[in-house]
């Protein structure tokens with residue numbers, strides 16, 4: 001994923017407005033926090049239709065979210081994205 005936001009997605013309440021458009025708020029948290037990675041397909045499908053996928057992903061990366069699917073990526077995928085970004089920053 002090469003898309004990247006330039007907005008501040010920190011915990012500042014003024015920067016959390018995107019959460020009011022979170023599609024998963026309508027589907028329930030159990031979908032975004034599946035018990036196994038094998039069952040994260042449904043969560044990813046919800047994220048794919050969500051209009052705030054990018055700010056959600058950046059928020060999860062910035063805040064080190066360790067569990068669940070955020071912005072369409074599971075824990076392992078977010079970890080890999082952070083490693084990619086770090087490697088690019090070090091080039």
Ligand code: SF4
Pocket residue numbers: 021022023024025032046047048050051052053054056057069070071072
């Ligand atoms: S991208 Fe996914 S986890 Fe993030 S707010 Fe949207 S539906 Fe929820």
